[in-house]
Every structure is written in structure tokens, then in C-alpha cells.
Amino acid sequence: MKALFIGGTGTISSAITQQLAESGCELYLLNRGTRNDNLPAGVKVITADIHDEQKVADLIKDHEFDVVADFIAFVPEHVERDYRLFKGKTKQYIFISSASAYQKPLSDYRITEGTPLSNPYWEYSRNKIACEDYLMKQYRDNGFPITIVRPSHTYSERSIPLGVHGNNGSWQVAKRMLENKPVIIHGDGTTLWTLTHNRDFAKGFIGLMGNIHAIGESVHITSDESVTWNQIYEIIADALGVKLNAVHVPSEFLDACSIYDFRGGLIGDKANTVVFDNSKLKRLVPDFVATTRVDQGIKQTVQFILKHPELQKEDPEFDAWCDRVIEVLDEALKKIKE
Known part of the structure; x- marks a missing residue:
């Protein structure tokens, strides 16, 4: 060919x-x-x-x-x-x-x-x-x-698959996990999502x-495997050897207060539960099967990135934005309880 x-x-x-x-x-x-x-x-x-x-x-x-x-x-x-x-x-x-x-x-x-x-x-x-x-x-x-x-x-060994990240990719979220800082998960984290290696x-x-x-x-x-966003972030934290400190934020709120394209990437995509029927692909390609389980694939990706510092691109702007969003939510909660 x-x-x-x-x-x-x-x-x-x-x-x-x-x-x-x-x-x-x-x-x-x-x-x-x-x-x-x-x-x-x-x-x-x-x-x-x-x-x-x-x-x-x-x-x-x-x-x-x-x-x-x-x-x-x-x-x-x-x-x-x-x-x-x-x-x-x-x-x-x-x-x-x-x-x-x-x-x-x-x-x-x-x-x-x-x-x-x-x-x-x-x-x-x-x-x-x-x-x-x-x-x-x-x-x-x-x-x-x-x-x-x-x-x-679809993801590879060079980037951790996430729902919410900045313009420099996924490393800053992993870095927040390693520093035991709170990590934003869109919605309540229970919608189903499909990751494909x-x-x-x-x-x-x-x-x-x-x-x-x-x-x-x-x-x-796509893969036939569906997992929740909570599970995805737990898998990442486990691969990093840390405990997940998650903060759930409504997708609409993230879109409204964001300097990033969360209207398209979240509201128009990742905030929705999606489960793919791959019957047509399997009719056309009878021997197709996705064999990389999500937890295995993410673990391989995390290990690869930890061994390659050039892939650890920091994003201080996104880090500060996460801190501000979480601070505002904490302040609102305190005011309601007053």
C-alpha cells in the first residue's frame, strides 16, 4: 500500500x-x-x-x-x-x-x-x-x-488526558496533585467519558x-470502556502516588468565569455523558479491539512524562486561575453559612 x-x-x-x-x-x-x-x-x-x-x-x-x-x-x-x-x-x-x-x-x-x-x-x-x-x-x-x-x-504517552487544563497542557494539573493542591473537576465528576489510547x-x-x-x-x-471523570482523576493521582484533593465546579460556572475555551471544550463536549457504540467499526474491521485499559494507559503516560522533564511544561497563569476559582467558591460558601 x-x-x-x-x-x-x-x-x-x-x-x-x-x-x-x-x-x-x-x-x-x-x-x-x-x-x-x-x-x-x-x-x-x-x-x-x-x-x-x-x-x-x-x-x-x-x-x-x-x-x-x-x-x-x-x-x-x-x-x-x-x-x-x-x-x-x-x-x-x-x-x-x-x-x-x-x-x-x-x-x-x-x-x-x-x-x-x-x-x-x-x-x-x-x-x-x-x-x-x-x-x-x-x-x-x-x-x-x-x-x-x-x-x-484520544491520548498518548506525551499528555495526561484531562477535562480542565490551561493552554500549556496537562502538566500543571499533575503538578498541583503532587503539591497536594486542590484540583478542579468539572461538574460533579459522575458523567461518563471515553478515553482511547x-x-x-x-x-x-x-x-x-x-x-x-x-x-x-x-x-x-474509540474504546468500548467508559469511566467517570472522578475515576479518571483518581487514576491520575494514584499513578502519581498521591491522594486526590478534588474540587467540583459546575461546567457553566467554569465557562462563565474562564479565560479558556470551556464553552466549546466542556459544554460542547466533555461535560456530556458519552458512550460509543463501535458496532460499525467492528463490522468494517472485524479484528478491532481496544486493548489499553484506561488505568493502564494513564499510568504509562504518567510514568513517561515523569521521566521526560521536557514534557513538564508549567502554566503559572492556569495555576493562579485555579486558585482564584476555588477561593471565590470558598468565599461564597462562607457567606451563605453566615
Whole structure:
């Protein structure tokens, strides 16, 4: 199989790149070359900015691919460009959408690919829906061989999966735990959530590549395991070897007082209970099974980050914001009790 990944070094795509390289796939990555230091042997790089359409067209003019997958397309203009570049040059074009595009609020917590797409809270999700709409039109009208993949919360060894964090990622929350400082959990922490390790996501994704039954289809790829946010934070604390000091804060309050995008990331996504039905994926990829249990995967991630100081990026602004939110809630409670 000859495949081209636009991107190929991010959280979701890096595990796919690794597994394909090990399988002997002829894999090309098209990116700007800023994160290619640890690519597996045999992976070929086409160095370009995908937004420079003419340069990319010149670089791929002598290539045809079995699969093209774009991991960094976020708005309709991106997939419109891809259609111009790859129409007639690939047997399958895979668009990475998002499970956050599913209807919010949900009418049923059990999500299938037939769940309506509608997210009034998050522009990111609405843009992904618009991309899907454009690609499905090209499939229906012009036979463009598309497959739409919807990841949910996918994580790797480089970042601890959380509900509430700042712009510098997850380390500051782990640092607060290590310092026995209170940690904010959105809502009451009892909503169900699904975490998927990128190793497991890669198995499902590779099973869809070159799969004739996946053409014209939309498929989400997630674990079958559901846990509460309270359990997720307890697992993180346990992996760090500390006791969790949790403070539960309503998601609406976090959104209202936040300098961060909690309206989209929480109200439009993580504050909702979601349980995924992966029956469609398993019909298309009969041997798919997610084998990384949440507690095992998070423990591996925490151990990896503790051994790699370069991943421990502090966020004093977020730390101070957490302290202020908790202080305000404590003050309100005292006033009510007076």
C-alpha cells in the first residue's frame, strides 16, 4: 500500500505512522518538517506547507496513492483544497473529523454514526461538520472516494488526558496533585467519558485504510470502556502516588468565569455523558479491539512524562486561575453559612 499523510506526527497520527512503518507500508508524510526528528525508518517525507497548494501540486504530480489522509484539515477551505489536489490521484481520501460534532445536548448517551451532527457550542465542531458535508457532496456528485473518521478523546504517552487544563497542557494539573493542591473537576465528576489510547485508535484506522467497504462511510474509532471523570482523576493521582484533593465546579460556572475555551471544550463536549457504540467499526474491521485499559494507559503516560522533564511544561497563569476559582467558591460558601 502506498499512502500519504498530511501531518502524520501528532497525537493521533504518530501511532498510525509507527504501526504502518513496522508493517512495511510505503508511507509518505507531507508536512513542514518541524517535528520529524523521531520518524520510524522507511518513512518518506515531502517537505511543504499544505497551504501552499501550487507547491504541493508540483511535488506530488508524479505520484498516485492508495490512501491519502489529512490530519490537519479543520475548515471547509482545507478539504476543498484537498479535493483539488487529490481528485484522480487516490483510491481513498480519509478525513479526520471529530466525535465532538455529534449532537449536543445528546438525545441518547449511546452514540452511533447515525447520531445527528449538531454542536451549537463549539465552532471547531461546526467546522468539522461543514467539512463532512462538503466531502459527502463530492462523493455523491463526483465519486470522490472519501472515508470520514471521528476520533473522540484520544491520548498518548506525551499528555495526561484531562477535562480542565490551561493552554500549556496537562502538566500543571499533575503538578498541583503532587503539591497536594486542590484540583478542579468539572461538574460533579459522575458523567461518563471515553478515553482511547492512540495505539488502539491506530489499529482501527489502519483497518479502514484500503477497505472498499469504508468508502462513502463515516466511522468513529474509540474504546468500548467508559469511566467517570472522578475515576479518571483518581487514576491520575494514584499513578502519581498521591491522594486526590478534588474540587467540583459546575461546567457553566467554569465557562462563565474562564479565560479558556470551556464553552466549546466542556459544554460542547466533555461535560456530556458519552458512550460509543463501535458496532460499525467492528463490522468494517472485524479484528478491532481496544486493548489499553484506561488505568493502564494513564499510568504509562504518567510514568513517561515523569521521566521526560521536557514534557513538564508549567502554566503559572492556569495555576493562579485555579486558585482564584476555588477561593471565590470558598468565599461564597462562607457567606451563605453566615
